[in-house]
Amino acid sequence: MRGFLIIGNEAFTEPFNLSDLPGAGRMDILCRCVSQALFLSHSIRKNVEVYLLLLGKPDPPKAIRIRSGELRRMSPDERNIGGHIRKAVGFKPQAEWTETNSGIYVARKTLRELLAEISKSYEIYYLREDGKDIREQVSKMKNPLFVLGDHTGVRREDEDTIIEFSSGILSVSKLSLMAEQCIAIVNYELDRANL
Amino acid sequence: MRGFLIIGNEAFTEPFNLSDLPGAGRMDILCRCVSQALFLSHSIRKNVEVYLLLLGKPDPPKAIRIRSGELRRMSPDERNIGGHIRKAVGFKPQAEWTETNSGIYVARKTLRELLAEISKSYEIYYLREDGKDIREQVSKMKNPLFVLGDHTGVRREDEDTIIEFSSGILSVSKLSLMAEQCIAIVNYELDRANL
Numbered sequence: 001m002r003g004f005l006i007i008g009n010e011a012f013t014e015p016f017n018l019s020d021l022p023g024a025g026r027m028d029i030l031c032r033c034v035s036q037a038l039f040l041s042h043s044i045r046k047n048v049e050v051y052l053l054l055l056g057k058p059d060p061p062k063a064i065r066i067r068s069g070e071l072r073r074m075s076p077d078e079r080n081i082g083g084h085i086r087k088a089v090g091f092k093p094q095a096e097w098t099e100t101n102s103g104i105y106v107a108r109k110t111l112r113e114l115l116a117e118i119s120k121s122y123e124i125y126y127l128r129e130d131g132k133d134i135r136e137q138v139s140k141m142k143n144p145l146f147v148l149g150d151h152t153g154v155r156r157e158d159e160d161t162i163i164e165f166s167s168g169i170l171s172v173s174k175l176s177l178m179a180e181q182c183i184a185i186v187n188y189e190l191d192r193a194n195l
Numbered sequence: 196m197r198g199f200l201i202i203g204n205e206a207f208t209e210p211f212n213l214s215d216l217p218g219a220g221r222m223d224i225l226c227r228c229v230s231q232a233l234f235l236s237h238s239i240r241k242n243v244e245v246y247l248l249l250l251g252k253p254d255p256p257k258a259i260r261i262r263s264g265e266l267r268r269m270s271p272d273e274r275n276i277g278g279h280i281r282k283a284v285g286f287k288p289q290a291e292w293t294e295t296n297s298g299i300y301v302a303r304k305t306l307r308e309l310l311a312e313i314s315k316s317y318e319i320y321y322l323r324e325d326g327k328d329i330r331e332q333v334s335k336m337k338n339p340l341f342v343l344g345d346h347t348g349v350r351r352e353d354e355d356t357i358i359e360f361s362s363g364i365l366s367v368s369k370l371s372l373m374a375e376q377c378i379a380i381v382n383y384e385l386d387r388a389n390l
Contacts, residue, residue, distance in 0.1 A: 018214075019214055021274070022270065022272050028272035032230075039373055040371055040372060041346060041371040077216060077217050151237065172383070175235055176238075178235065180379075185380065185383050188367070191368055
């Protein structure tokens with residue numbers, strides 16, 4: 001098992017215009033993150049979970065969970081993934097997960113609640129530019145889940161919460177990469193380590 | 196300098212619907228390749244060129260060249276990049292490059308013509324799953340340009356042409372990754388090698 005949690009600081013929590021994903025609180029970033037986390041060429045990875053925490057207007061927080069093994073009819077383009085997220089945020093979220101499409105779930109969860117839940121199944125790692133080199137750390141991991149921010153990073157108070165739950169702070173590059181690039185690289189390093 | 200050439204076997208060579216990039220001969224793949232090749236978080240890499248060879252209907256071949264250092268007003272989402280490509284394919288292509296937007300050019304070039312031109316400035320490497328591990332090779336490179344196919348790979352006759360011009364066949368993963376994931380990983384390995 002491996003997982004990713006991406007924090008969308010401004011990502012809209014109501015249905016949005018699929019022809020303007022950047023205008024929906026940079027929903028385009030979250031769509032690309034989902035795509036890079038789950039898809040191979042012509043197939044979907046097994047045993048990957050992606051969590052999105054949407055903190056934008058008008059009704060935050062909303063958490064989305066995507067389980068690769070249960071997915072049906074998702075394709076890797078932004079608009080298709082955006083459509084799935086759009087549908088999920090249209091549901092009234094409960095404290096527990098509601099399935100909005102095969103393999104896609106929505107719930108009302110704060111970052112702390114979400115991390116408390118996730119940390120039962122995963123070792124949590126926080127991705128930040130000044131962390132330890134992931135290449136040196138990857139062979140030691142077991143069921144890792146990586147937390148990362150969107151274009152605005154992670155708010156200070158959220159960072160404190162993540163670090164509280166995390167097994168370490170890791171870096172994938174000295175450059176400031178886009179979130180979805182970090183995910184592609186993490187998958188690559190995990191694949192090479194046969195995790 | 197580093198570069199990428201992505202072959203879009205079915206990518207439309209006329210203006211297409213931006214709300215259905217997958218339906219335009221999988222233009223979504225080419226858009227994501229451009230995004231992953233050029234963008235960092237909040238900035239664009241210097242000295243990267245992306246070439247797209249569009250081989251789909253109704254007027255192939257059309258080649259597009261994107262020079263990172265000259266770009267203005269491009270953002271990393273598929274629709275924005277698709278808009279730039281859409282504009283470029285609306286031009287009547289000449290044998291030489293026509294600039295269709297700042298940093299974006301279109302021309303009528305076959306794969307052989309394009310490779311003959313590119314190979315004057317770059318060492319050409321062909322990315323294929325059964326190639327040599329890029330990690331072992333990366334430190335020896337100078338001005339590398341990587342050629343890769345879209346979801347249908349590269350046609351046999353095109354492959355022969357690429358190999359004729361190439362310095363080697365390289366692999367980024369034992370898994371069959373999406374083209375844009377290969378690009379993100381190549382950038383990562385080059386960055387680590389300080390190329």
